[in-house]
Amino acid sequence: MPLESWQEQLRRGSLDLAILATVASGPRYGLAIIQHLEAFTDLVVTEGTIYPILGRLAKEGLLASAWVEGEAPHPRKYYRLTRPGARRLAEMTQQWRVFAGKIDRLIAASEENRRGAQ
Amino acid sequence: MLSSSGESRVRGYLYVLERSLVLALPREIAADAVREIESHLRERIAAVDAAGDERVALEQILSELGPPLRVAQAYSAERIVDEAVVTGRVVPILRAMWHVAVTSVGGFFAALALTVGYAIGIAFLIVGVMKPVFPDNVGFFMEGGYPVALGMKFPATGHPAGGNWVILIGLFFGLGALVVTHRGARRFLGWWRGRRAVIGAGLR
Numbered sequence: 591m592p593l594e595s596w597q598e599q600l601r602r603g604s605l606d607l608a609i610l611a612t613v614a615s616g617p618r619y620g621l622a623i624i625q626h627l628e629a630f631t632d633l634v635v636t637e638g639t640i641y642p643i644l645g646r647l648a649k650e651g652l653l654a655s656a657w658v659e660g661e662a663p664h665p666r667k668y669y670r671l672t673r674p675g676a677r678r679l680a681e682m683t684q685q686w687r688v689f690a691g692k693i694d695r696l697i698a699a700s701e702e703n704r705r706g707a708q
Numbered sequence: 709m710l711s712s713s714g715e716s717r718v719r720g721y722l723y724v725l726e727r728s729l730v731l732a733l734p735r736e737i738a739a740d741a742v743r744e745i746e747s748h749l750r751e752r753i754a755a756v757d758a759a760g761d762e763r764v765a766l767e768q769i770l771s772e773l774g775p776p777l778r779v780a781q782a783y784s785a786e787r788i789v790d791e792a793v794v795t796g797r798v799v800p801i802l803r804a805m806w807h808v809a810v811t812s813v814g815g816f817f818a819a820l821a822l823t824v825g826y827a828i829g830i831a832f833l834i835v836g837v838m839k840p841v842f843p844d845n846v847g848f849f850m851e852g853g854y855p856v857a858l859g860m861k862f863p864a865t866g867h868p869a870g871g872n873w874v875i876l877i878g879l880f881f882g883l884g885a886l887v888v889t890h891r892g893a894r895r896f897l898g899w900w901r902g903r904r905a906v907i908g909a910g911l912r
Binding site: 619620621636637638639641642643645649657662663665666 | 741743744745746747748750751752754772773774776778779782783785786787790
């Protein structure tokens with residue numbers, strides 16, 4: 591498997607988690623979510639296609655959305671984490687940490703074995 | 709504040725996006741999506757340095773947003789395929805398969821294979837259901853003592869073999885083919901949705 595495909599698969603499952611984590615600290619509108627993702631992750635996002643994912647998460651009940659007018663010259667659609675969304679985020683975060691911890695230990699053991707063999 | 713040509717460019721982008729979205733989404737959802745994309749554009753445009761070249765800045769913004777057809781495709785893929793995978797209902801599955809077939813080459817061939825599967829299932833079912841109605845027209849047709857076809861012939865050209873077993877065979881293989889094909893379609897769409905999540909998100 592080419593490295594790029596592997597990287598894509600690695601990122602595939604993490605995008606929902608990244609979006610939920612982005613709005614966990616408080617409501618954000620689409621562009622603010624994109625900018626936050628770009629600032630804290632190496633997920634390169636084609637901006638226009640993040641909105642359908644936000645729509646899907648809202649449809650699944652993990653996010654709630656509301657239009658806010660008067661805050662800027664144009665209306666902004668804010669997304670906030672719902673209670674089921676917060677639960678999902680906690681579960682995903684725990685799973686992520688357990689998974690990453692196991693892989694880290696596996697790699698550390700492999701490197702130690704390699705050093706011992708040399 | 710955009711010049712009139714800049715404003716036309718933005719309006720043109722939003723028009724193409726809206727026309728593409730209404731093909732796949734309910735009108736009110738498409739309108740909300742266009743409003744959100746317009747909000748994004750206005751936000752980005754407002755942050756542009758007024759002293760810079762407006763045309764270059766606007767093209768950069770639109771390029772980072774993605775072509776309107778691609779954005780529309782991501783919206784429709786998320787909604788149509790998601791509904792099909794989550795509910796597993798026949799109509800959403802068929803609609804999603806149609807969407808996949810017209811948007812990718814692999815999807816076209818998968819849809820073709822699934823269409824054959826559904827057609828085989830329906831054909832067996834028709835044979836099973838029609839046997840009691842037209843007992844002399846439906847069944848196995850023999851040549852040299854071997855069955856060469858299962859189906860219907862009008863007008864009847866002899867007595868077809870199989871008797872009432874044809875009903876059981878038709879219903880069993882018909883329902884079996886439909887269930888297997890439907891599960892296959894759902895699994896394929898699930899896989900396709902996962903793949904689209906990467907491509908649709910523009911991960912490079």
